[in-house]
Amino acid sequence: MDELDLLATARPVTPPTAETTAAARQRLFDLMDAAPAAAPAVTVPRRRIRAFRWGLVPAMAAALALVVVLTSSWGRPDDPVRPDVDLADAGPRPPQKLRNLLLAAADRTMGDSTAGGRYWVSEVESGTLLEVGRDGNRYAIMGRTEETVWHTVRRDDRAVHYFRWVGAAPASDADRAAWKRAGSPASWPKDEACPDSGSYPAGAGATRTVISKPGASTFSIGGGYITAAQVRDLPTDPVRLEAWLVDSLRRGNPDLTAAELSKGIFSSMLNLLYQAPGTPEVRAAAYRLLAVLPGLRDLGPVTDPKGRPGNAVTLVTNEDEPGVRQADTGGAREVRLIFDPESGVPLAWETRVLRPADYLSWVPAGAVFDYEAVLRTRWTDDVPPDTAGALPEDVQEPAGC
Amino acid sequence: MGGLETSEDDVAVLLRSRGEPDCFAELFERYFTGLHGYASRRLDGPGGDDVAAETFLIAFRQRDRFDPGRGSVRAWLYGIATNLIRARRRDEAQGYLAYARAAAHPAADPMHEEQTTDRVAAAAARNRIVAALAGLSARDRDALLLVVWGELSHEETAAALGVPVGTVGSRVHRARRKIRAALDDVDPTRPTERTARHG
Numbered sequence: 001m002d003e004l005d006l007l008a009t010a011r012p013v014t015p016p017t018a019e020t021t022a023a024a025r026q027r028l029f030d031l032m033d034a035a036p037a038a039a040p041a042v043t044v045p046r047r048r049i050r051a052f053r054w055g056l057v058p059a060m061a062a063a064l065a066l067v068v069v070l071t072s073s074w075g076r077p078d079d080p081v082r083p084d085v086d087l088a089d090a091g092p093r094p095p096q097k098l099r100n101l102l103l104a105a106a107d108r109t110m111g112d113s114t115a116g117g118r119y120w121v122s123e124v125e126s127g128t129l130l131e132v133g134r135d136g137n138r139y140a141i142m143g144r145t146e147e148t149v150w151h152t153v154r155r156d157d158r159a160v161h162y163f164r165w166v167g168a169a170p171a172s173d174a175d176r177a178a179w180k181r182a183g184s185p186a187s188w189p190k191d192e193a194c195p196d197s198g199s200y201p202a203g204a205g206a207t208r209t210v211i212s213k214p215g216a217s218t219f220s221i222g223g224g225y226i227t228a229a230q231v232r233d234l235p236t237d238p239v240r241l242e243a244w245l246v247d248s249l250r251r252g253n254p255d256l257t258a259a260e261l262s263k264g265i266f267s268s269m270l271n272l273l274y275q276a277p278g279t280p281e282v283r284a285a286a287y288r289l290l291a292v293l294p295g296l297r298d299l300g301p302v303t304d305p306k307g308r309p310g311n312a313v314t315l316v317t318n319e320d321e322p323g324v325r326q327a328d329t330g331g332a333r334e335v336r337l338i339f340d341p342e343s344g345v346p347l348a349w350e351t352r353v354l355r356p357a358d359y360l361s362w363v364p365a366g367a368v369f370d371y372e373a374v375l376r377t378r379w380t381d382d383v384p385p386d387t388a389g390a391l392p393e394d395v396q397e398p399a400g401c
Numbered sequence: 402m403g404g405l406e407t408s409e410d411d412v413a414v415l416l417r418s419r420g421e422p423d424c425f426a427e428l429f430e431r432y433f434t435g436l437h438g439y440a441s442r443r444l445d446g447p448g449g450d451d452v453a454a455e456t457f458l459i460a461f462r463q464r465d466r467f468d469p470g471r472g473s474v475r476a477w478l479y480g481i482a483t484n485l486i487r488a489r490r491r492d493e494a495q496g497y498l499a500y501a502r503a504a505a506h507p508a509a510d511p512m513h514e515e516q517t518t519d520r521v522a523a524a525a526a527r528n529r530i531v532a533a534l535a536g537l538s539a540r541d542r543d544a545l546l547l548v549v550w551g552e553l554s555h556e557e558t559a560a561a562l563g564v565p566v567g568t569v570g571s572r573v574h575r576a577r578r579k580i581r582a583a584l585d586d587v588d589p590t591r592p593t594e595r596t597a598r599h600g
Contacts, residue, residue: 003530003581010527011500013441015434016453016482024437024454028429031458032422103430385453 022107029100034148087242090262091294094313098298099291101311101341104285109280115381118231120151120217120228120277126372129171129202129364132188139178140364141188143168143200144373150384151229151277153215159212160384161393163206171367211390212383218277221268222248228277236281238288241254245289262294267313269293272335274374283344289336302338304348310338316354331357333369350375413520418464424427425461432478433457439479439551443486445495445500447515452489456482472560479551480561483543494535501532533583544572545580 001120016024070315075233095097127144148162163388168188170176178186187199218225221234222245235241242265248265250256256264268288278286290313319332340349350371356363363369409417411428418425436456441449459465467477486493504524525579534542547558547570555573559566 003584004549006523006527007530007545007580007585010531011442011497013438013445013449016437016441016450020450020453021439024433024457025426025429027454028426028457031461095423096421096426099483100423100426225408289467310592330411341416 018107025107028106029104032100039140064295087246087258087262087265087294089258091259091290093294094290094296095298098296098313101298102287102291102313105311105339105341105344106284106291108342111286118153118157118381119384120153120377120379121148122151122275122277123148123375124274124372125306125375126370127368129363129367130168130188130372132179132200133182134192137178137181138362139175139182140171140362140367141168141175141179141200142171142368149217151228152212152214153216155216156214157216159211159216159217160387160390162207163210163213163214164207165201167204168200168202172364174364209387209390210393211387214392218258220271221245221276223250223252223264224248227361231272231276232279234272234278234282234285236279236285238285238292241282241285241289263315263317265289266293266296266317266335270335271351273337274349274372275340277379278378280344283346287339287344299336302336304338304373305350305368306348306373308340308347309375311341311346312336312338329358330360331355346374412469414468415464416469418461423462425457425464428460428474428478432475436478436482439546440482442485442550443496444489445496448489448492448496452482452485456487459485462586476553476557476560479547479553479557480563483547483561487539487543487594490539497531498537501528504528505529506518509538529583530580535578536583539581541572541579544569545576548573553564 020170032303053205066372093104119156123146125144125146127142129140130143131138132141133139144166146166152159170179185250189195189197189199191197216227216229218227219231226234235244245265245268246261249261249268251280269290272282272286273354293315295315297314299314302310302312304310314334314336316332316334318330330353333355334352336350336352338349339345340347351369352365352366353369354365358363360369409427411431414424414427418428433453437453439450440452440456443449444452456478460478463481467474504527507511534546537545543562544558547553547561548555551558551561553561555566558573559569562569
């Protein structure tokens with residue numbers, strides 16, 4: 001060994017910690033934010049809400065049909081394999097500004113990393129656009145529901161869902177005008193042709209409690225459903241998370257194209273961030289994976305459906321495009337993910353139908369069609385309250401007509 | 402990021418960042434870890450962290466002044482870091498001496514009780530070399546450490562320091578002679594003349 005070989009291996013250092021890297025990156029971002037850009041940042045114009053076209057199709061329940069239905073045989077959340085489909089084929093990666101935003105959110109993601117407890121309790125408000133009114137004066141109302149779910153971890157516990165209708169109101173100014181023409185009703189029949197089917201009241205309703213059969217709650221990630229423990233064990237490295245998701249999605253459907261896989265990953269990230277008990281590390285990996293997802297766009301600062309400030313990123317899904325087979329005939333829609341860039345906390349997602357078609361043709365183009373706002377999540381060792389009069393999950397509501 | 406990344410070369414990224422400042426972050430992602438390693442070996446603890454972070458702030462502010470004809474983006478970044486370290490050369494030299502002193506009296510480590518004499522000798526030689534770095538001139542040390550710890554070629558080192566390649570060669574040669582002398586002091590049985598190493 002000569003002196004240069006010895007020097008080369010002398011005084012070794014460990015790589016910078018995540019905190020050191022994040023602090024240095026933040027100093028650079030602060031400086032970049034202060035720098036004037038030569039070209040104006042690309043902004044996405046808000047779509048104007050078009051005059052309504054009333055269809056005859058009844059309102060449908062909130063659903064996020066992003067891609068072809070991916071049924072699957074389930075695999076364990078380890079042993080990722082490298083994908084042999086190149087996701088880069090799905091389109092250009094997000095612009096640098098958006099990447100930076102998501103990487104910063106990943107660096108700052110925090111929360112309850114212990115994530116221990118007997119139940120994971122999520123409280124969300126969801127909204128769905130509903131078509132109401134009589135022929136000749138049909139309009140849209142946004143119906144809102146609060147749902148608190150006690151998700152189980154143990155196989156012998158029962159998940160409990162508390163639903164509460166929190167009210168409905170005409171969705172837009174045009175809807176409000178139509179509502180006034182209809183005599184400003186305080187409730188709306190679910191089906192004008194069937195009075196027995198019940199109605200949507202303008203005000204809040206009582207809580208309906210539904211209890212599930214015993215079993216560990218599962219969450220839709222990748223091509224299948226995984227338990228809270230498996231969510232916590234997802235890879236925290238974005239490359240491995242991507243490989244795991246691709247593997248999982250392809251177990252369900254081996255023929256998925258790069259574009260379909262890309263949409264499937266986006267859908268999984270939505271579920272992982274907004275509907276599953278991820279650790280801060282798993283959430284950080286989700287943001288890092290979004291940062292390279294083809295087609296993702298930055299909408300900048302927005303407020304979520306609850307009026308909370310955040311930042312939105314968006315992907316157009318369900319488009320007629322080469323390489324994607326659509327099971328959903330409702331037309332292209334934009335899915336927005338809104339999160340707090342300062343803490344990485346996921347706030348809400350929203351969908352807008354961009355080119356309403358078929359069963360959604362009554363939806364105003366560009367209007368919020370449905371959303372889900374996360375109000376609170378927590379782990380607890382308590383037991384679910386007030387389950388005495390709970391309905392079993394498989395009870396059918398009486399069919400009216 | 403595996404198949405998701407498309408690689409654009411450093412110069413293209415830097416030129417693009419003049420109109421789209423956010424693009425500069427890509428260079429941070431590419432070089433921060435490596436540059437932090439170089440800076441931290443020369444200035445341990447917060448000093449190395451600061452130099453690594455400040456290098457990117459300075460580079461960002463001076464991105465309009467980068468000249469692709471005079472070397473790579475990487476060499477330019479290491480040159481900025483080297484200038485920052487030079488401003489703290491007293492801390493740097495004291496750090497080498499403190500490191501060598503501490504390493505000469507390691508805490509008892511049962512995992513390493515069966516160390517061979519060779520390994521002990523190599524560790525002692527490394528400590529001597531680190532201590533000897535404190536005795537080099539700032540110019541010679543910069544050239545030597547850009548080559549050995551920064552893993553820059555002589556051409557890149559020349560670009561980083563803004564000197565001709567020949568000057569890098571003579572600085573590295575002079576620095577080697579000095580640390581070799583420190584080594585020979587440890588192991589007097591070794592011959593003093595060795596074949597030159599071309600790096």
